[in-house]
Amino acid sequence: xxxxxxxxxxxxxxxxxxxxxxxxILETGLRxxxxxxxxxxxxxxxxxxxxxxxxxxxxxxxxxISEETAxxxxxxxxxxxxxxxxxxxVARANARAVRTAITSEMWEAINETWLELKTISDRDxxxxxxxxxLEWVKRAPRAVEGAMHRSMLRNDxxxxxxxxxxxxxxxxxARILDVxxxxxxxANERIGGSLDYFQWTAILRQVSALTAYHWVYRESVxxxxxxDLLILNRQMPRSLAACYxxxxxxxxxxxxxxxxxxxxxxxxxxxxxxxxxxxIGDIFQSGLHEFITxxxxxxxxxxxxxxxxxxxx
Amino acid sequence: xxxxxxxxxxxxxxxGFLRRGAGNPASVRDAYVALDAWLGSAPPQLLETRRSQxxxxxxxxxxxxxxxxxxxxxERLIPFDIIPRVLQKHEWEQLERGLRQRVRAINAFLxxxxxxxxxxxxxxxxxxxxxxxxxxxxxxxxxxxxxDLRVQIAGIDVVRVxxxxxxxxxxxxRTPSGVSYMLENREAxxxxxxxxxxxxxxxxxxxxxxxxxxxxxxxxxxxxRHDPTVALxxxxxxxxxxxxxxFLADKxxxxxxEGSDLIVRDSVLYMRTTEGPKRVDVLYRRLDDDxxxxxxxxxxxxxxxxxxxxAYLSGNVTLTNAVGTGIADDKAIYSYMPEIIRFFTxxxxxxxxxxxxxxxxxxxxxxxxDNLESLVVKEVNGSGGYGxxxxxxxxxxxxxxxxxxxxxxxxxxxxQPTLALSTCPTYxxxxxxxxxxxxxxxxLCGSDEIRIVPGGLTRVALREGSLVxxxxxxxxxxxxxxxxx
Numbered sequence: 001x002x003x004x005x006x007x008x009x010x011x012x013x014x015x016x017x018x019x020x021x022x023x024x025i026l027e028t029g030l031r032x033x034x035x036x037x038x039x040x041x042x043x044x045x046x047x048x049x050x051x052x053x054x055x056x057x058x059x060x061x062x063x064x065i066s067e068e069t070a071x072x073x074x075x076x077x078x079x080x081x082x083x084x085x086x087x088x089x090v091a092r093a094n095a096r097a098v099r100t101a102i103t104s105e106m107w108e109a110i111n112e113t114w115l116e117l118k119t120i121s122d123r124d125x126x127x128x129x130x131x132x133x134l135e136w137v138k139r140a141p142r143a144v145e146g147a148m149h150r151s152m153l154r155n156d157x158x159x160x161x162x163x164x165x166x167x168x169x170x171x172x173x174a175r176i177l178d179v180x181x182x183x184x185x186x187a188n189e190r191i192g193g194s195l196d197y198f199q200w201t202a203i204l205r206q207v208s209a210l211t212a213y214h215w216v217y218r219e220s221v222x223x224x225x226x227x228d229l230l231i232l233n234r235q236m237p238r239s240l241a242a243c244y245x246x247x248x249x250x251x252x253x254x255x256x257x258x259x260x261x262x263x264x265x266x267x268x269x270x271x272x273x274x275x276x277x278x279x280i281g282d283i284f285q286s287g288l289h290e291f292i293t294x295x296x297x298x299x300x301x302x303x304x305x306x307x308x309x310x311x312x313x
Numbered sequence: 314x315x316x317x318x319x320x321x322x323x324x325x326x327x328x329g330f331l332r333r334g335a336g337n338p339a340s341v342r343d344a345y346v347a348l349d350a351w352l353g354s355a356p357p358q359l360l361e362t363r364r365s366q367x368x369x370x371x372x373x374x375x376x377x378x379x380x381x382x383x384x385x386x387x388e389r390l391i392p393f394d395i396i397p398r399v400l401q402k403h404e405w406e407q408l409e410r411g412l413r414q415r416v417r418a419i420n421a422f423l424x425x426x427x428x429x430x431x432x433x434x435x436x437x438x439x440x441x442x443x444x445x446x447x448x449x450x451x452x453x454x455x456x457x458x459x460x461d462l463r464v465q466i467a468g469i470d471v472v473r474v475x476x477x478x479x480x481x482x483x484x485x486x487r488t489p490s491g492v493s494y495m496l497e498n499r500e501a502x503x504x505x506x507x508x509x510x511x512x513x514x515x516x517x518x519x520x521x522x523x524x525x526x527x528x529x530x531x532x533x534x535x536x537x538r539h540d541p542t543v544a545l546x547x548x549x550x551x552x553x554x555x556x557x558x559x560f561l562a563d564k565x566x567x568x569x570x571e572g573s574d575l576i577v578r579d580s581v582l583y584m585r586t587t588e589g590p591k592r593v594d595v596l597y598r599r600l601d602d603d604x605x606x607x608x609x610x611x612x613x614x615x616x617x618x619x620x621x622x623x624a625y626l627s628g629n630v631t632l633t634n635a636v637g638t639g640i641a642d643d644k645a646i647y648s649y650m651p652e653i654i655r656f657f658t659x660x661x662x663x664x665x666x667x668x669x670x671x672x673x674x675x676x677x678x679x680x681x682x683d684n685l686e687s688l689v690v691k692e693v694n695g696s697g698g699y700g701x702x703x704x705x706x707x708x709x710x711x712x713x714x715x716x717x718x719x720x721x722x723x724x725x726x727x728x729q730p731t732l733a734l735s736t737c738p739t740y741x742x743x744x745x746x747x748x749x750x751x752x753x754x755x756x757l758c759g760s761d762e763i764r765i766v767p768g769g770l771t772r773v774a775l776r777e778g779s780l781v782x783x784x785x786x787x788x789x790x791x792x793x794x795x796x797x798x
Contacts, residue, residue: 001587003585
C-alpha cells in the first residue's frame with residue numbers, strides 16, 4: 001500500500017486513542033478535585049496537565065493552573081496539539097485523506113463525531129456538563145474501533161491501524177505512571193492516608209481497571225500491584241506488556257505479508273521479551289521512574305523506526 | 314456554413330421539428346416511443362416521487378462529495394434530470410464512426426506537430442498559431458512518446474441541430490472530466506426505473522472502468538513488465554474533481570497518488586509504498602501540464618513530481634494524456650479541424666465543425682463586429698463557459714463592452730453562430746418541458762484499439778431558452794441511453 005495511506009491510518013488511529021486518553025485525564029482530575037482538601041496542598045490539575053502533554057505549551061497560554069484553565073487546555077485549545085478538539089480534527093483529516101482505505105462504517109463513526117464536536121463551541125462548561133461531554137468523547141474511539149473490528153479486511157491497512165492505537169496506548173499508560181510514580185513507590189505506602197488510596201484508585205479508574213484489579217489480585221489496592229497491573233500484566237489491555245504484545249503481533253503479520261522482517265519487528269520483540277522477563281520487584285529495585293522514562297523513550301524510538309521503515313519510505 | 318444559422322426551428326430529440334401545441338399531433342421519434350408511452354401512462358405523482366428519490370440518491374452520494382470538499386461542495390452537486398436522453402442504434406453508430414475518425418486525426422496531428430511538422434509545411438494550419446500558442450509545449454518538440462499515442466482519453470462535446478448531423482462543439486483532450494457522472498447517472502436510473510430498463514434494450518455503460526484500465530495498460534512503455542503498474546495522479550482533496558479521481562481509482566483498482574507519493578530515481582518513476590519504492594509504468598494524470606514537474610514547468614508547483622518529465626522523456630513511464638495535447642483542443646485550432654481530418658485521414662470529416670470566424674482575420678473580424686448580437690464569441694483560451702458572449706442573450710451594454718475587448722485584442726477570440734441546439738424533454742418545476750442539451754462521449758484510445766462506451770454524459774441547460782450547459786453555469790445532467798435494437 002502507499003506509504004501515505006499507511007501513515008494516515010497510523011496517525012488517525014493514534015489521535016483517536018489520544019482523544020480517549022485526554023478525556024480520561026480530565027475525568028480523573030475532576031474526581032480528585034471533588035475530594036475534600038483536608039490532607040494539605042493538592043496538585044491534581046498540575047498532574048493532569050503534566051500527563052496530558054506539554055507544560056510549556058500550557059504556560060504559554062495561561063498564568064495559573066486551575067480547573068478552568070486545565071479544562072480549557074485539554075478540551076478545546078487549538079494550540080495544544082493534543083487537545084481533544086485537535087485530536088479529533090487530526091484523526092478525521094487523516095481518515096478523510098484515505099477515505100477509500102477504511103470502511104464506510106469507520107468513516108461515519110469518525111465523521112459524525114467531528115461534525116458534532118464542531119457544533120460544541122469553546123464555551124465554558126460546568127463540571128456536570130463536562131463529565132457528560134467526556135463520556136461522549138470516549139464513545140467515539142469505541143465506535144470506530146468496533147467498526148474496525150467488524151468491517152475491516154485483515155490486511156496491512158488493518159495492521160497499521162492497530163499499531164497506531166497500540167503505540168499511543170503504551171505511551172499514554174506510561175505517562176500516567178510517569179506523573180504518578182511517586183505515589184506508587186513502596187516508601188510512600190506508610191503515609192497510607194485516605195488521599196493516597198483515593199489517588200491509587202483514581203489511577204486505576206483512569207484506565208478502566210479498578211474492577212479488573214480486584215479480579216486479578218483479590219486484595220485491597222496496593223501501589224506496587226497497581227504498577228504490576230499497568231506495566232507487566234498481559235491480561236490488562238492497557239498494560240505496557242499487553243500493548244507490546246499487540247504491537248509485536250501486528251508487526252509480525254506485516255512482516256510475514258511483505259516477506260521481510262526489519263528493525264521495527266526486532267525492536268518491538270525486544271521490548272516485549274524484556275517486559276515478559278521482568279518482575280515488578282526488579283523494576284522497583286532499579287528505579288520505577290528510570291524504568292518509565294526509558295520506556296517512553298524506547299516507545300518513541302519505535303515510532304521513528306516504523307516511520308523510516310514503512311511510512312516515509 | 315450557413316445551414317446552422319438558417320435552421321428555422323429547434324430540433325427536439327423526442328418530437329423532431331414538430332412541436333406540441335402547434336396544431337400538429339406530436340409525432341414521436343422512434344427512439345422515444347417507449348419512453349413517451351411510459352411518460353403518458355405514468356401517474357402524475359410518479360415523476361415527482363422519482364425526482365425526489367433521485368435527489369435522495371444523489372444527496373447520499375453528495376455525502377461522499379462532502380467528504381472530500383466539505384460543506385460547500387454539497388451545494389455544488391450537479392442537478393440530475395430523471396428523463397433520459399435516448400439515441401437510436403444507427404444514430405449512435407454514425408456518431409461513433411465520427412468520433413473514432415476525429416480522435417485518430419487528433420493523435421496524428423499531435424504526433425506531426427511534435428514530430429515532422431508536415432501539416433505546417435503543407436499549410437494546413439498557420440505556423441504562428443502553433444509556435445505562439447501557450448498550449449504548445451516546446452519541451453515535447455521532436456520527442457517520441459510510447460506507441461506514438463498522445464491522446465488516450467478524449468471527451469468530445471457534440472451537439473445536434475437536426476435528425477441527421479452532429480456538430481463537434483469542442484474537443485477535450487487534456488484531462489477531460491465528467492465520466493463519473495455518466496456512470497452514476499446510469500446507476501441512479503437503474504434503481505429508479507427498473508421497468509424501463511427491462512422494456513428497452515439499453516446498451517450498458519458499466520464497462521467503462523475496465524475499458525479504461527485495458528486502455529491504460531495497453532500504452533505502457535514497450536519495455537515495461539508484462540503486468541504494468543498504473544496509478545492515477547490527483548492534485549489532491551481540494552481539487553473540485555477529486556471525487557471523480559477517487560471514484561475512478563477505486564473502480565479501476567489502482568492507487569490514487571498525489572505528487573508527494575511519487576519519486577523519480579535514475580529517470581524511473583516510483584511510488585512510495587510500505588514495501589519500498591514500486592515502479593509506475595503508466596500514470597493517468599489528472600493534473601495540468603503546468604503543474605506536473607516543477608523542474609520543467611511551474612517551479613512553484615507543489616502538486617507535481619520533480620523529475621517526472623525526465624522519466625517521461627526517457628521513455629520509462631507513459632503519461633496519459635501526453636504533455637502538450639492542449640494544442641489540439643485549442644479554440645484557435647478548432648476551426649482548422651476539418652482540414653486536419655482530411656489531411657491526416659484522407660477522408661471527409663464525418664462530424665461537422667461549427668462554422669467559425671477567426672477574429673485574427675480582418676474580414677472575419679469585420680463580419681463579427683457587425684453581427685455581435687447574433688453570434689457567440691469565445692475567448693480562444695477560455696473554458697467552462699467563462700469569458701464568452703452569447704449575443705442573442707446579452708444586453709446592449711454587455712455587447713458594447715465585448716466589442717471593445719474584441720477591437721483591442723482580436724486574435725484572442727473566435728466567433729460562431731448561435732447554434733439551435735437540440736432540446737430534450739426535461740422535468741422542471743412547470744412539468745415536462747424542452748431544454749437544450751449537448752453530449753460528451755468519452756473516447757479511449759489504446760495502442761491496440763479505440764474503445765467507446767455507448768452514450769456519454771448528456772448535459773442540459775435547465776433554464777428555459779438557455780444554451781449554456783456547463784455545470785459551473787447552472788447546467789444539469791441526464792442519463793444517456795443508446796438503444797440496442
